[in-house]
Amino acid sequence: MRTVFIHGETERFEAARFELITLFTQHHPDQVSAELAMLLLRDKLAADGLLAHWTEADVVRFLAEVAPRRVVLSEDWSQVPRFAHRWLDFLAEEGLLAGDPLTALHEAVDAATPRYLAGMAEPTEWGAEKFWRTALLEHGVDESDEDAVAEFAAQVERGEVDVDEDLVDRLEEDSDDEAVWLPPVQLTGEGPHREIAADAPIVEQVAEVIRWAETDGDPSAADSLVEALGDTETADLLLEWCARAGLLRMSEERIVPTLIAAPVLAEPELLWNRLWQRFVLVEDAFAEQLADAEEDAVPEIVQTLLSALYAATEPVPEDFLVDFAADALELDDTAGLASVVRTITAQWAAMDAVVVDDEDERLLEMRPAGRWAARESLRAFGFRVPTVAELRTAPAELVALLFAEAPPQTQQALCTQWISHRGAKQAATDLAELLERVDEPPVRLAALAILEYAGDEGIAAARGLVDDERCGATVRVWLGAATGESIARPGDELALTLDGMAATAEDDVESFVEEFAGQPTEDQLKLIGEMAASAEPAAGALLSALAELHPDQEVAEAASAAMG
Known part of the structure; x- marks a missing residue:
C-alpha cells in the first residue's frame, strides 16, 4: 500500500485512502471518525x-486551520481532537507513522485544541462550503435534497433568508489541488544572485528606461528608448515591467520615475529580486501574441517554463519549452507563443538567470541564480521543490519516488546524503519495509537501486526478503548481481524484466511500446508468450498496452490473444 503521492495519482490515492480508512474504522467504527479521516487524507x-x-506543524495546521474551515459538527466539537489522537496512534500501531515522535505529536494535538475550538466558533475562519452547509442546517434544509437546496438559494437571492452578506463576500472557496513535487536539486548556495546582480545586463537596461523617463517620458514618441534597447518589443516589455516593479508611473500624459526608482536602481540585488518577482504581472506586452489564450496566460507560461528548466541538468531545447507551454495552455497555434517564450527567456538571460548554450538551436539552461530564484517562484505557485539536503530526513517511500525522477548525478547525492543521515542499517531496514509494503514496480526498482548505497547492510536487509511473495523474485536477482551468488529461481529474470517494462509504461506508455517494438519480432512474440504464462501482476497491463498501441498487427494480435 502506497502512502506517498507526489503527483496526485487520484485512483491510487483513493485506493490507499479506502484501505487506510477501512483499517482505522475496524477499531473506530463511528461515522464521524470515518468522515474526519476522509477529510484529513484528502487535505x-x-x-x-x-x-x-x-x-507537529502538520498537526497544528489540521486542527487550527483545516478543521475549523471545513468540518461541520452540530455538537461535541471535542470529537476532532479525539480523532486526531486516535489517528496518530493507528498509524503508529500499523507501523506507518513517519515524521516527528508520537509523543510530540500528541502534545501538539493538545496544544492546538484551544485554537481549533476558537476557529470552530468564529465564522470568519470558515470556508464558503462550510458556511452554506451550516446555513442549510440552521434553516432545516436537507443538503441531500437538490430541490430544497435550490429553493433555499433562491430565497437567499430574493432576500427572504437573512445571511451575513459581508461575511459571504470575504469567504474563499476550498481548493483540493493536489501536491506536485518536482525532482530534487542541489543548490550551489544561498542567494547566488547577489554576486551577479550588479553586472547583469538587465540592470543597465532598466537604468536606460529610467533615464529616458527622466528626460523624455512621452509614451507616444519613444524612438530614443527603442533605439537604445534595440527594438520596440523590448522597449514595450521593459516599460511595463518597470511599472509593475513600481519604478515608473504616469503623471498626466508622461511616464515618470517613482520616488523609489533611484534608490532601488542603486541596489542591484534589490532590483534583481524585484524584477524577478514582478515578471508574472507583465501582460500587456504579450497581449497580441496571446490573443487566443485564456486570461492570466503569462503566469501559466512562466510557471511552465520554470518547472521545465528548474530540475533539468542538461540544456533544454526552446522548441520543447514552447510545446510544453502549449500543452499547459491547450493552444494549437504556437507561433505567437513561441515569440513569447523567446522574449521571456531573453529577459531571464539578461538577468543572468538563464544561459543560451547554442544560439542557433536555442538550448536553454538555468544558471545558479536562476535556479535559486525559480525555486522561490515555484513554491509560490504551489509546487514542492525539495533540495537534496532537505530530503535527508524524508521517509523512504518519498525518497524512492523522487529518486526515480532525478537525473543520475542527483540520484547519487540523494542516496549518499539520505543514508549517511539515517545510518546504513536504519536506511536498509526502512527500504526493506518499503519493499514488503508497496507492490509497485517503479517503487520496487528505485528502492533496490537505493539499497545498493547501503553496502553490507543493504545486502543483509535484502536477504530477509528472498522469500517474499511480492518482491522476492526481483530481490533474488538483485542479490545475485550484488554478491555473485546463484540464488535466482525460474521466472525471476522475467519478473525483473516485467518490472522494468511496467516502470517505463507507467511513466510513458508510448515509450514502452516503442522500446518493445525495437526488438526482433521473434523475440517480441516469445516475450508475449512468457508474459501470458506469467502470474506477475504487471503482465496484464503490459499486454493490454501492446494490443492497443503496437504498430505491428501481428504482435498486437498476439498480445490481444495472450490476454485470453
Whole structure:
C-alpha cells in the first residue's frame, strides 16, 4: 500500500485512502471518525501527498486551520481532537507513522485544541462550503435534497433568508489541488544572485528606461528608448515591467520615475529580486501574441517554463519549452507563443538567470541564480521543490519516488546524503519495509537501486526478503548481481524484466511500446508468450498496452490473444 503521492495519482490515492480508512474504522467504527479521516487524507494529499508523515506543524495546521474551515459538527466539537489522537496512534500501531515522535505529536494535538475550538466558533475562519452547509442546517434544509437546496438559494437571492452578506463576500472557496513535487536539486548556495546582480545586463537596461523617463517620458514618441534597447518589443516589455516593479508611473500624459526608482536602481540585488518577482504581472506586452489564450496566460507560461528548466541538468531545447507551454495552455497555434517564450527567456538571460548554450538551436539552461530564484517562484505557485539536503530526513517511500525522477548525478547525492543521515542499517531496514509494503514496480526498482548505497547492510536487509511473495523474485536477482551468488529461481529474470517494462509504461506508455517494438519480432512474440504464462501482476497491463498501441498487427494480435 502506497502512502506517498507526489503527483496526485487520484485512483491510487483513493485506493490507499479506502484501505487506510477501512483499517482505522475496524477499531473506530463511528461515522464521524470515518468522515474526519476522509477529510484529513484528502487535505494531506493537497498539502504534501505524505499521508503517513506527520510533523507537529502538520498537526497544528489540521486542527487550527483545516478543521475549523471545513468540518461541520452540530455538537461535541471535542470529537476532532479525539480523532486526531486516535489517528496518530493507528498509524503508529500499523507501523506507518513517519515524521516527528508520537509523543510530540500528541502534545501538539493538545496544544492546538484551544485554537481549533476558537476557529470552530468564529465564522470568519470558515470556508464558503462550510458556511452554506451550516446555513442549510440552521434553516432545516436537507443538503441531500437538490430541490430544497435550490429553493433555499433562491430565497437567499430574493432576500427572504437573512445571511451575513459581508461575511459571504470575504469567504474563499476550498481548493483540493493536489501536491506536485518536482525532482530534487542541489543548490550551489544561498542567494547566488547577489554576486551577479550588479553586472547583469538587465540592470543597465532598466537604468536606460529610467533615464529616458527622466528626460523624455512621452509614451507616444519613444524612438530614443527603442533605439537604445534595440527594438520596440523590448522597449514595450521593459516599460511595463518597470511599472509593475513600481519604478515608473504616469503623471498626466508622461511616464515618470517613482520616488523609489533611484534608490532601488542603486541596489542591484534589490532590483534583481524585484524584477524577478514582478515578471508574472507583465501582460500587456504579450497581449497580441496571446490573443487566443485564456486570461492570466503569462503566469501559466512562466510557471511552465520554470518547472521545465528548474530540475533539468542538461540544456533544454526552446522548441520543447514552447510545446510544453502549449500543452499547459491547450493552444494549437504556437507561433505567437513561441515569440513569447523567446522574449521571456531573453529577459531571464539578461538577468543572468538563464544561459543560451547554442544560439542557433536555442538550448536553454538555468544558471545558479536562476535556479535559486525559480525555486522561490515555484513554491509560490504551489509546487514542492525539495533540495537534496532537505530530503535527508524524508521517509523512504518519498525518497524512492523522487529518486526515480532525478537525473543520475542527483540520484547519487540523494542516496549518499539520505543514508549517511539515517545510518546504513536504519536506511536498509526502512527500504526493506518499503519493499514488503508497496507492490509497485517503479517503487520496487528505485528502492533496490537505493539499497545498493547501503553496502553490507543493504545486502543483509535484502536477504530477509528472498522469500517474499511480492518482491522476492526481483530481490533474488538483485542479490545475485550484488554478491555473485546463484540464488535466482525460474521466472525471476522475467519478473525483473516485467518490472522494468511496467516502470517505463507507467511513466510513458508510448515509450514502452516503442522500446518493445525495437526488438526482433521473434523475440517480441516469445516475450508475449512468457508474459501470458506469467502470474506477475504487471503482465496484464503490459499486454493490454501492446494490443492497443503496437504498430505491428501481428504482435498486437498476439498480445490481444495472450490476454485470453
